[in-house]
C-alpha cells in the first residue's frame with residue numbers, strides 16, 4: 001500500500017479527481033496554499049496498491065502537466081487607448097509535486 | 110514512531126478527537142472534502158508510539174464505524190399530502206480510511 | 219528524499235515560510251486547527267533531500283521555538299479602576315511538532 005500526496009493547481013484538481021475516480025481511485029482533497037506551486041493549489045491524498053502507482057502518476061502527468069497558456073494582459077484601459085498595447089503573454093500553468101509514501105497499515109472501516 | 114492519517118466524517122470528528130485526547134493522544138485537524146468518504150470529512154493527523162497504534166485504531170473503529178441511520182425523506186410537501194409518502198430511509202453514516210505511516214524522526218519543540 | 223510535516227503556530231508560519239524560501243525550500247501550507255498546538259496552527263509540507271533535513275529542522279527550531287511573551291490581561295475596565303489590577307502575564311507561544319517521513323518516489327511535473 002502506498003499513500004500518494006499530490007499537490008496540484010486548483011484549476012487542474014477537478015479534472016484529475018474525475019479521471020482518478022473513473023479508474024476507481026478515490027482522493028481526499030485538502031485545502032492548501034502557496035509553496036511548491038503558484039497560489040491556489042490543492043493537496044490530494046490517494047491511497048492505492050503498490051502496483052497501481054505508475055498508473056496514477058501517469059494520470060497526474062496527463063492532467064496536470066506544465067503547459068503555457070496565452071493570456072491578454074495590458075494596462076487598465078490600454079485597449080481603449082490602443083489595442084496594440086494589449087499584448088497576449090504566455091503564462092505557465094499546471095505542474096504538480098507528488099510524493100509517494102510507504103504505508104505500514106491501511107484500514108478501511 | 111508512527112503518523113496516523115485518519116479521514117473521518119465531519120460528524121464523527123469531534124467525538125473521536127475528544128476520545129483520543131482523553132487517552133492522551135493529540136490530533137491535528139485538516140480541512141478536507143470529498144474523496145474516500147461522502148462530502149464533509151475531516152483529516153486527522155495523530156503522532157504516536159508504535160505500540161499505541163492498535164489502541165488508536167480501536168478508538169477510531171469505535172467512534173467512526175460504518176452504521177446506518179434512519180432519515181425521514183420525502184418529496185417536498187409530501188407529508189402535507191399524505192404522511193405515508195414520507196418513508197424513513199436508511200442512510201449509511203460513519204466510516205473511516207486510516208493510513209499508518211512510518212516516521213523517521215519526530216521532533217517536538 | 220524526505221517529506222517534512224511541520225505543525226506550527228499561525229503566528230510563526232509566515233516567518234518560517236520566508237526563511238525556508240530564502241534557503242531554497244518551498245513549502246505547502248495546509249489549513250489546520252487544534253491538536254498538537256494551541257488553536258490556530260498551520261501544517262506545512264516540505265519536500266527535501268535527506269541531507270537537508272538537519273538544516274530545515276534547525277530553521278524550524280529557530281523560528282518556532284517555544285518562548286514566553288508578556289501579555290497585559292485584566293478584567294474588563296480594570297485598568298480604569300486601578301492600573302495595578304492589570305497584571306502582565308506570561309503566555310507560552312511558539313512550539314512545533316515535526317514529522318520526517320520517508321519518501322519512496324518524488325515527482326515534479
Ligand code: NI
Pocket residue numbers: 001002049050103
Ligand atoms: Ni504497500
Ligand code: NI
Pocket residue numbers: 110111158159212
Ligand atoms: Ni517508530
Ligand code: NI
Pocket residue numbers: 219220267268321
Ligand atoms: Ni530519500
